[in-house]
Amino acid sequence: MNPVELIRKKRDGGALSRAEIEYWIDGIVDGTIPDYQTSALLMAVYFRGMTEEETVVLTDAMAHSGSVFSPDDLPGFAVDKHSTGGVGDTTTLVLLPLLAAAGLTIAKLSGRALGHTGGTIDKLESIPGFCARLSKSRFLDQVRRHGFALADHTDDMVPADRILYELRDVTSTVDSLPLIVASIMSKKIAGGARGIVIDVKTGAGAFLPELEDSRRLARSLVAIGTSLDRRISALITDMSQPLGRAVGNALEVVEAIETLRGEGPADLTDLCCELGAELLLSAEAAAARDEALAHLRRLLSDGSALDAFRRLIECQDGEPAVVDDPSLLPRALRVVEIDAPASGTVARLDALSIGRAANALGAGRTTKDDTIDPAVGVEILQKVGDQVDAGAPLARLHANRETNLPEASELVRSAYTIDPNGGAHEPPPLIVERIGP
Ligand code: URA
Numbered sequence: 001m002n003p004v005e006l007i008r009k010k011r012d013g014g015a016l017s018r019a020e021i022e023y024w025i026d027g028i029v030d031g032t033i034p035d036y037q038t039s040a041l042l043m044a045v046y047f048r049g050m051t052e053e054e055t056v057v058l059t060d061a062m063a064h065s066g067s068v069f070s071p072d073d074l075p076g077f078a079v080d081k082h083s084t085g086g087v088g089d090t091t092t093l094v095l096l097p098l099l100a101a102a103g104l105t106i107a108k109l110s111g112r113a114l115g116h117t118g119g120t121i122d123k124l125e126s127i128p129g130f131c132a133r134l135s136k137s138r139f140l141d142q143v144r145r146h147g148f149a150l151a152d153h154t155d156d157m158v159p160a161d162r163i164l165y166e167l168r169d170v171t172s173t174v175d176s177l178p179l180i181v182a183s184i185m186s187k188k189i190a191g192g193a194r195g196i197v198i199d200v201k202t203g204a205g206a207f208l209p210e211l212e213d214s215r216r217l218a219r220s221l222v223a224i225g226t227s228l229d230r231r232i233s234a235l236i237t238d239m240s241q242p243l244g245r246a247v248g249n250a251l252e253v254v255e256a257i258e259t260l261r262g263e264g265p266a267d268l269t270d271l272c273c274e275l276g277a278e279l280l281l282s283a284e285a286a287a288a289r290d291e292a293l294a295h296l297r298r299l300l301s302d303g304s305a306l307d308a309f310r311r312l313i314e315c316q317d318g319e320p321a322v323v324d325d326p327s328l329l330p331r332a333l334r335v336v337e338i339d340a341p342a343s344g345t346v347a348r349l350d351a352l353s354i355g356r357a358a359n360a361l362g363a364g365r366t367t368k369d370d371t372i373d374p375a376v377g378v379e380i381l382q383k384v385g386d387q388v389d390a391g392a393p394l395a396r397l398h399a400n401r402e403t404n405l406p407e408a409s410e411l412v413r414s415a416y417t418i419d420p421n422g423g424a425h426e427p428p429p430l431i432v433e434r435i436g437p
């Protein structure tokens with residue numbers, strides 16, 4: 001076998017065999033296949049696509065390209081949730097303790113912020129002392145003893161994805177469905193969860209804004225996960241406006257604490273319960289969706305979910321007192337209000353512009369090596385459908401540096417469209433569609 005044959009076969013529209021795909025992935029990781037040949041093969045895949053069978057094999061080969069957890073390494077029924085990325089998407093911070101309180105095992109490997117979307121690890125690291133860099137043995141030990149852990153991907157897991165992603169990024173081959181699916185699912189498979197729910201965002205702030213693309217992605221993720229013996233479902237959910245009210249690292253931790261106390265924004269609370277219900281059903285920990293939803297809501301209102309969050313913070317060296325006193329979290333020096341230019345109804349609140357505003361303030365990264373400011377971000381006061389008076393605040397900017405305030409203010413202003421006639425503007429449905437196996 002040699003790389004030129006693989007490139008030719010895919011270039012001419014053929015399907016690669018299991019042996020060929022495994023040869024490719026092995027060659028990427030051990031360095032025997034040079035980047036220029038992998039780049040050519042990626043471009044051939046971009047134009048020719050991959051069959052479902054090829055995508056399953058690619059996912060599996062990538063998942064096993066480094067260190068993996070098998071479902072048998074994890075106690076109980078381990079579950080995982082993945083989001084394709086959004087603005088102010090605080091769900092993992094809420095869902096992880098909520099599911100732990102419901103008795104499921106969660107061994108979650110998470111990512112950092114990149115582009116206009118936030119990352120769970122960065123959010124948790126705004127808690128003083130919180131440690132997300134766990135060794136494999138500490139991670140497993142914590143999961144076995146406490147039922148949950150949340151850590152950064154270690155460098156020895158799914159190395160093929162890191163190499164491929166960097167090449168895709170510089171060869172304009174990121175937006176290929178089989179490559180996206182294999183990239184996402186290889187990391188889920190390597191994490192060892194038996195039950196998986198994928199939150200596929202759709203709308204302006206999503207990685208794939210068009211519903212038809214989100215649907216194709218959701219169907220393919222579910223098909224590939226099912227072929228690899230996972231219980232998996234996907235919810236396609238709205239990301240045309242930000243989720244909840246907080247966008248920014250420490251701000252979202254505060255929002256998560258409120259939600260875990262049963263006092264969070266309705267959209268964030270509903271989405272966490274719906275995603276959680278998918279996992280309770282996959283674990284057979286509830287007989288029906290209504291029962292699962294009612295159980296999760298009870299855990300939010302009776303303090304169990306908040307207790308679990310306190311335990312998670314404690315296990316990972318963080319300051320658990322933040323749960324009762326959020327003023328212990330980093331706070332920005334200045335809070336600036338953005339006022340409504342006219343009276344009327346909020347007709348549009350563009351998630352992408354809000355994500356960019358939070359980044360302009362320093363909440364995110366444009367390159368992998370940027371440092372983030374945990375204190376800054378955007379607090380949304382008015383969302384689609386809300387009635388506003390001229391001069392009343394629409395949003396608050398939490399800022400530490402004067403220099404980027406004008407850009408962030410302009411982005412937040414441009415995110416809002418106010419209908420001066422005060423017509424009714426229904427917010428888009430939160431859960432657009434459920435995709436099961
Ligand atoms: N997220 C991933 O992890 N990989 C992709 O290729 C795209 C989105």
Ligand code: CA
Pocket residue numbers: 087088089090242243244245246247252255268
């Ligand atoms: Ca939020």
